[in-house]
Amino acid sequence: MDVGDRIAELYGQFADQQAHGSSPSLESWARSVVVDHAVLSRLAELPEAKRQPNLVFACLRWNGARPGDPDSLRDGILGDWERLRTTIMARSTQTNEPARCAVLLPLLHQIPGPIALIEIGAAAGLCLIPDHYSYRYSDGTVVHPPAGPSPVVIGCEITAGDLPLQLSTPDVVWRAGLDLNPLDASDSDTAAWLTALIWPEHDDRRDRLSAALDVAAKMSIRIDRGDLRDGLGALLADVPAGVTPVIQHSATLAYLSPEERSQVAAMIAQSKARWISFEGRGVISVTAQLPESSCPADLFVAALDRRPIATSSGHGDTMAVLDLPSPST
Known part of the structure; x- marks a missing residue:
């Protein structure tokens, strides 16, 4: 299994096991990632620890992306990659619940x-x-x-x-x-x-x-x-x-x-x-x-x-x- 396939599996699991029934917008985003080869290729450039859906999606929202909108997700990753990558590398998922x-x-x-x-x-x-x-x-x-x-x-x-x-x-x-x-x-x-x-x-x-x-x-x-x-x-x-x-x-x-x-x-x-x-x-x-x-x-x-x-x-x-x-x- 190559890196893109592993990332697709990760985001599919997130959609099925975490976001489903809890966050329709993040479930939609995750399913969009699974089938978008260009997006998967971009995410593959990140260190493995930085590819996690919670981190990527939070950073997208931090930069103004509209949750649940596949086009907004695509624009945030492909059209504004350097800014998103900088945010992802600077942040971590310290969800303090x-x-x-x-x-x-x-x-x-x-x-x-x-x-x-x-x-x-x-x-x-x-x-x-x-x-x-x-x-x-x-x-x-x-x-x-x-x-x-x-x-x-x-x-x-x-x-x-x-x-x-x-x-x-x-x-x-x-x-x-x-x-x-x-x-x-x-x-x-x-x-x-x-x-x-x-x-x-x-x-x-x-x-x-x-x-x-x-x-x-x-x-x-x-x-x-x-x-x-x-x-x-x-x-x-x-x-x-x-x-x-x-x-x-x-x-x-x-x-x-x-x-x-x-x-x-x-x-x-x-x-x-x-x-x-x-x-x-x-x-x-x-x-x-x-x-x-x-x-x-x-x-x-x-x-x-x-x-x-x-x-x-x-x-x-x-x-x-x-x-x-x-x-x-």
Whole structure:
């Protein structure tokens, strides 16, 4: 399979497994790419990591292309290639989706506090503050921070299984993130770019992002610039005594090679920290067999110490609870 065929397959999978039923405009764009050999040839000039649909489509919109319009997509790629390429090379898909915290919350519930929360690929830190959001689940469960309702309210549809009784926000007493390119929640360019990464039809996500950035900006969250080889150890060394370290990541390890993922898994295992992962199926190995995926709503797996707890959409708006072990004592 040549490069153009691999890119066509990538965009076809994006259309079928992610955009379908969620973003008609991006589904239309992706299907246009699949059959346009000139566009595929242009995209083949990019480094492999920069060909991903989310990045290319966000950069097209950043440069003024009309979502869903095949002619606008073609003009943006073929007619304005140098400007688009410059944008793509300068940006990355640091989609910082706070709604994923609705899926992470039941996993954090299993870990006794106080907790030191460390996030790999933290971006602007919006998933590092799950204890500062309010949650409304479709089964009627409502969770607020100890200080009262938050301006950020995250809704999540429970499609199967049961949430734990007395679900509450975690007792996070220390938090820090690690990212190759940390983002400042108070920066206007950061807000504009993260907004561009949100799919065109997702108005509720844009509103939630804005509110979450406001909360994060007031907290001055620590996010170190660095990679896992040295940055993770430095953060773990700063965890206060008597506090349980928890390492989490969401939609992060998919950007690493299989060998790099294995190295990350080994590092986390050696750290003795608790491990919360929220990644696409197959990105990391888990300790129990999963039911087969039936739709985009269950393409992601939330796992605690590699034990799968739930499947979810990549944006965290739906959740099927698989199994919830009793909280550790």
